[in-house]
Amino acid sequence: MSDITKSGFSRRSILKSGAAVAAASTIPTGWAIAQAKPVKIGLMLPYSGTFAKLGENITFAIELLIAEKGGKLGGREIQIVKLDDESKPENAPQNADRLVKRDQVDVLIGTVHSGVQMGIHKVVKESGTLTIVPNAGNDVITRAECAKNVFRTSFTNWQSAYGMGLALGKKGVKKVAWVTWDYAAGNDMGAGFKEGLQKSGGQVVQELKLPFPQTTFQPLLAQIPGLNVDAVGAFFAGGAAVQFVKEYAAAAIKAPLCGPGFLTEGTLAAQGASAEGIETALHYGDGLDNPKNTAFRKAFNAKAGRDADVYAVQGYDAAQLLAVGLEAVKGKIEDEAGLYKAMRAAKIDSPRGPISISPSQNVVHNIYLRKATGGQNKVIGIAAENLADPGTGCKLT
Numbered sequence: 548m549s550d551i552t553k554s555g556f557s558r559r560s561i562l563k564s565g566a567a568v569a570a571a572s573t574i575p576t577g578w579a580i581a582q583a584k585p586v587k588i589g590l591m592l593p594y595s596g597t598f599a600k601l602g603e604n605i606t607f608a609i610e611l612l613i614a615e616k617g618g619k620l621g622g623r624e625i626q627i628v629k630l631d632d633e634s635k636p637e638n639a640p641q642n643a644d645r646l647v648k649r650d651q652v653d654v655l656i657g658t659v660h661s662g663v664q665m666g667i668h669k670v671v672k673e674s675g676t677l678t679i680v681p682n683a684g685n686d687v688i689t690r691a692e693c694a695k696n697v698f699r700t701s702f703t704n705w706q707s708a709y710g711m712g713l714a715l716g717k718k719g720v721k722k723v724a725w726v727t728w729d730y731a732a733g734n735d736m737g738a739g740f741k742e743g744l745q746k747s748g749g750q751v752v753q754e755l756k757l758p759f760p761q762t763t764f765q766p767l768l769a770q771i772p773g774l775n776v777d778a779v780g781a782f783f784a785g786g787a788a789v790q791f792v793k794e795y796a797a798a799a800i801k802a803p804l805c806g807p808g809f810l811t812e813g814t815l816a817a818q819g820a821s822a823e824g825i826e827t828a829l830h831y832g833d834g835l836d837n838p839k840n841t842a843f844r845k846a847f848n849a850k851a852g853r854d855a856d857v858y859a860v861q862g863y864d865a866a867q868l869l870a871v872g873l874e875a876v877k878g879k880i881e882d883e884a885g886l887y888k889a890m891r892a893a894k895i896d897s898p899r900g901p902i903s904i905s906p907s908q909n910v911v912h913n914i915y916l917r918k919a920t921g922g923q924n925k926v927i928g929i930a931a932e933n934l935a936d937p938g939t940g941c942k943l944t
Contacts, residue, residue: 588655597785601858604856675696704736710743714747768798815923900912
């Protein structure tokens with residue numbers, strides 16, 4: 548780990564943050580002379596390695612929302628502390644503990660990697676630190692392991708997969724094969740896909756899995772023609788999704804390929820013509836037409852010099868949710884009851900469309916049906932409207 552990371556800041560921590568985040572300062576209120584400390588937000592995100600761009604986009608979007616609010620939330624100045632989690636689960640408890648105990652952050656926003664999220668979760672459940680999850684989708688965080696101080700503005704793995712299964716069944720698809728990695732996210736996605744498909748009259752007749760992160764897809768692909776299925780659902784992401792989609796197309800399998808949105812999210816350029824026509828389901832997509840999205844994409848591009856993506860949207864909404872809470876308690880973050888009550892009741896105008904918070908404190912949102920067309924994941928409909936994760940096993944106290 549670099550000296551910069553050890554100090555609690557990422558190697559990218561100073562990029563483009565000056566305008567969005569104010570340093571600690573004194574805020575006179577009326578005739579009062581007392582000084583109000585800034586609300587300290589810890590960003591525990593990947594700023595290096597495979598997921599660096601994701602962490603950057605989440606950060607840019609958070610800074611954008613704070614800047615739009617004039618550098619204050621609920622009348623309080625905001626100070627940000629950034630820490631590169633390097634997507635290393637083994638370092639997660641120590642890194643989260645550092646933000647909570649050494650840096651004494653009031654709020655922790657993190658992270659991308661579900662394994663790292665479990666390490667963060669252990670620390671913040673014990674400390675009671677307000678935490679907002681801007682990406683990691685592991686279902687258990689807002690199910691059996693839910694906590695009153697933990698909110699999520701991204702998704703659960705179950706949600707997009709359930710939406711895709713539901714959309715397939717509504718089209719009259721009856722028999723489907725499911726292909727994925729045999730690990731936590733793959734199992735979460737598989738359960739959601741199967742449930743959605745069964746809900747609308749279809750069934751998964753065969754599950755084909757390989758150990759994470761192996762990419763020896765040919766033995767699995769060779770089994771599909773003999774299954775006589777109407778479609779194939781799959782969950783892979785990143786480089787593995789690129790390889791799988793290309794090999795699927797090369798195998799000339801007749802059954803159309805589909806899946807949760809991460810199958811083609813951020814991978815279309817590399818997948819090229821192999822991805823053309825693939826339908827996926829996700830809570831965001833290209834061409835989503837609403838005023839909030841139009842304004843957000845313009846502002847994000849001006850700040851970051853790149854187009855917004857689903858990760859930027861999730862980061863923006865993490866900041867929007869925090870702003871709702873702080874504005875409700877007039878910046879008094881120590882008013883935990885008032886803060887959490889406002890966040891639980893939040894109705895937010897997001898670039899993805901209207902969102903709210905479920906009883907297990909996970910985001911409720913539309914799952915859009917998308918089709919890969921000309922290098923874009925074009926929104927072609929709504930797979931599941933205002934979809935809430937069931938929050939199975941969650942008991943908030």
